[in-house]
Amino acid sequence: MTHNHLDETPLTAKIPADVDQPDKLMYGLTGRQLAVLAATALASFGAFTAVRAWLPLPMVIAVVFPVVAAGVVVAVARRDGMGLDRFALAALAHGRTPKERVTATDGVAQPPGWCRMRGQLPAPMRLPVRAVREDGVLELAEGGTAVLVRAGTVAFALRTASEQAALVAMFGRWLNSLDTPVQILVRARPMDLSGLAWHLTDTAAELPDPALERAALDHATFLTDLHRSRALLVREVLIVIRDHTPTQPAPWLPGRKRQAAREAGAAVVLRRAAETERALAALGITAEVLDADACTTALAEALSPGEPRLSALVGPDEVITASTQDEEASR
Template sequence: MTRQLDEPPLTAKIPADVDQPDKLMYGLTGRQLAILAATALASFGVFTAVRAWLPLPVVVAVVFPVVAAGVVVAVARRDGMGLDRFALAALAHGRTPKERVTATDGVAPPPGWCRMRGKLPAPLRLPARAVREDGVLELAEGGTAVLVRAGTVAFALRTASEQAALVAMFGRWLNSLDAPVQILVRARPMDLSGLACHLTDTAHELPDPALERAALDHAAFLTDLHHSRDLLVREVLIVIRDHTPAQPAPWLPGRKRQTAREAGAAVVLRRAAETERALAALGVTTEVLDADACTTALAEALSPSEPHLAETAGTGEVITTSTHDQEASR
């Protein structure tokens, strides 16, 4: 039987957390059942060990904290994860060095005559080892990736048939993927100062004085809005990777390793172009990030609250002066 276009599409409920473990018994997962079973065994062992020497009320008082702790660890959650995993993550975080430095060959130990207080910093290991001129990321663990910035569509304003068509086209793109793809949706601060300065600088070029006053008024409005509100803009990034699971073998000649990286870069760029064509059918504007835009996106992701350099020197460019030196000379 065929469905009419004006009929609402078939819907199915999908949990927000697709990695949520399955419930095995009484709404509990296998991990929770294992924790409760271990708690029951520990409580029974404590009960049988002290029952012969202590009265029953004291035995209950001794066993009750063990049972309560096991139930809390099995059922309670913190920041979306179980307390057992939260405790393991906290322990791993406490054992991880907090200070990291750029050291390709590792941090050298101090000489024997040097008395050091505290621990040595750990080497900094970033997920990306280089950004090519065409925007392809060479990953530290091997392989390549490319970033695609995508726009959004007004899905709720579409009719039922249009929504069904959009979902079908998006599903076809997802089914066509044969490599790992990550879709990142984030909100980042928006800076209107550059647009306000551009309006102020170009307002005198307008042919009519009324247009010039309107441009200056709009620039003042943008400046006031920038200083009085914390503006956020939604950004959608699509990370496309290749199939290479690890770096090329170190015993291969340098030319073969370079050839393997070039082949991986060509593959991810081709998949990025296919993604652009597939999402264009949905009315979504896409853009493959070049080297500068990719570097800016990575810097904002690693330290979103810190200012970043407005301009960086490109490959082969000679750095003669710095902004700090120019301001000091003035």
């Protein structure tokens, strides 16, 4: 006698979304919350003892109550997944951070004394990536190396309960195999269909049948209208695999040792990227390690999302003789 286990509901367990949340020490409160409440209690007691000899009890309560309420709200309330004290510190840091940054290796020069400047000078942009190797390894400015892996998606909701459980188990095994932090970035970026529409229009005449040519032209027209009428977005999943081995040893070390350290870090992240590809392939997810050009494009899109990318860039040893527009005009 056989049983069909495809539609059986698998065993489930609730796991908090924030796996790094602090431990609860007392009465369901964390150490940070207890510290805030203790500071609030001390401040309230100090205010009570300072004014109780001069004011009647109702007015003393009116003075102490805002202090107690503010401390309880700061300790218990949350905003965007974080406590109000951390949120206030983050807002203060954001307010003090320059909003405009420019590329300046030697820093932003101060204006002359006779110039009256309004506002704040832009700050120099400090990119976290120092260099991009030909094999796609990113040398980080703070030390260490990283590799970007572009991954596809899987239709999880269309699977049966047992298939979903198997996918979760395999994904969990990959997560448990990681020995360093890994960042999974899911973002939506604009999608441009004009290139595909132009390709269909340009190659439609080469099709062997006139009906196929008309179908290709109609599809190109549809893509052009769709691109003009809708703001299309495509979902992209990037996995950032890092190696925390420093790639910037002490400057007094010989150049060979510094280069050997960089090569060792690059080999580690490339091996981990290959293991990630194999683990995701078992889930039916297509993954690829980005090369130097793809990494540069991903970084440029992250810094300037939605802006057109530069194309047809010449190499460092090539000579720029004329622009593409001048060449087309001369033809």
